[in-house]
Amino acid sequence: MNEYIVDLFEFARTGRVAEGDVQLAALPRMVTEVPAEVSASGRAQGEFHWRAEGVEKPVLRADGKPAVAQFLTLSVEGPMWLECQRCLTPYQESLDSETTFEIVRDEAAAEARPLDDDEFEALVGSKHFDLRELIEEELLLALPIVPKHEVCPSVHESLATGDDGLTEPAPAPEEEDKPSPFAALAALKRSPDKDGK
Template identity: 50%
Template sequence: MSQHSDKPGGSVDPRELDVFELTRSGRRAAGCVRVSQLPRMLNEVPGEAPDRDAAFSWQIEGSTQPELQEDGSEAAQPYLRLAVHGAAWLECQRCLAPYEETFDIDATYRLVLTEEEAQEFPLDDDEFDVIVGSRQFDLVDLIEEELLLSLPLVPKHEACPQVHESLVSGVGGSAADGDDAVDGEDEYGEAGSESGKPNPFAALEAMKRGAGGNKDGGKKH
C-alpha cells in the first residue's frame, strides 16, 4: 500500500494521520487500501469471489472555512474531504452468486476535538458529517466505515446470469410440487398471485359457490 502527499518529499501514514496539520496547511494526500486490510468489509465478500482482495483508491484534502462564533467573530475551522473509488465482490441475494459492486464515495467532514463538541452540532446538516479528529487519526478505519455505509441494502445483480435452484424449487420443496396445478390455477380453480402463490381468498370463494348451489334446500325436482 503506497501513499503520497502533494507536499514535496512528503508522505502520509493513513493509520496515524495528523488531520489538523493537513487541514491547516490545505494539503492533499492519496493512496490505496486493500480489502484484506478492512476486516469488516472482508466479511461481506463471499468466499467464492474471483478476487477477495480488491484495492480501493483514496484521496483526501484538508481545508479551513470561516465560521461565525458565539461572540459574533469569525474563526477558521478545519474540514476534511475524502474520496474513495473502487469495486468489491458481494453475494447477490437473488441468485446467490458473486457480483462486482462499484463504490464511489465523496464525503466532507467537519473536524472537532472532542465527542462533546461533535454532539453539539445539529443532526439535520446533511452537507457534512462531524467527526473527532486527532494528530494520529486512523483514516483506514474511516474509509472502511464509509464503505460499509455504502453497501446496498439488498446486494444483487442488475440482471442475474442464472436463477438459483432454491428459488426455482422453493426451499425444502421441488418444482414438481405444483404439477397438479393447471395453467397457473390453484386447487380451487382460482388463478394464483403474480408471485405464484395460491390465492388466499380461493377457499372462501369456493364455500360461497357451494352455499349458492344449495339454496333450494336440497329438494329434488
C-alpha cells in the same frame, strides 16, 4: 511506520491532499462482507482507491458568529464482491462515495454543534488519526443495503427447477430506496478514536 496515521488538524490547516490504494485484505471488516465462496476460491483480492483533502476556512455559525472551521473530504471507490440477494450468486459491485466532514476537537464539541450546522457530519479529529479506519467506515457505508445484480445472469437453480411444481412467487416490492437504520446508526457511532478497539 504507518502512512495512514496523520495529524488531522494539521492536515486540514495546511490544506493537505493524500491519496492511495488500500488492499481489501487490509480492511478486516470489509473482508467479512465478502461472500464465503469467493473467499474460499481465492478471488477475493482487490483494492480501493481513496483520496483525502483537508481544508480550513472561515464559516458563519448558525448563531451568526464567524469562526474558522476545518474540513476533511474523503472519497473512496473500487469493486467489491457481494452476494446478490435475488439469485444468491456472488457479483462485483462498484463502490463510490465522497463525504465531507467537519473536524471537531472532541466528542463534546461534536455534541455542542448547533443543530442548524448539520450540513456536514462531525468527525472527531486527533493528532494520530487513522485514515484507514475512516476509509473502511466509508466503504462499509457505501455497501448497498440490498446487494443485487441489475439483471441477474440466470434464475437460481432451486427456483428454475421448481420441484414443488408451484409457480414462482411474485417478487417482493423494491426496498432499496429505504434508508437503512444500520447505516444511520453507523454514522452516529462514527468516531475513530473510540471504535471499540
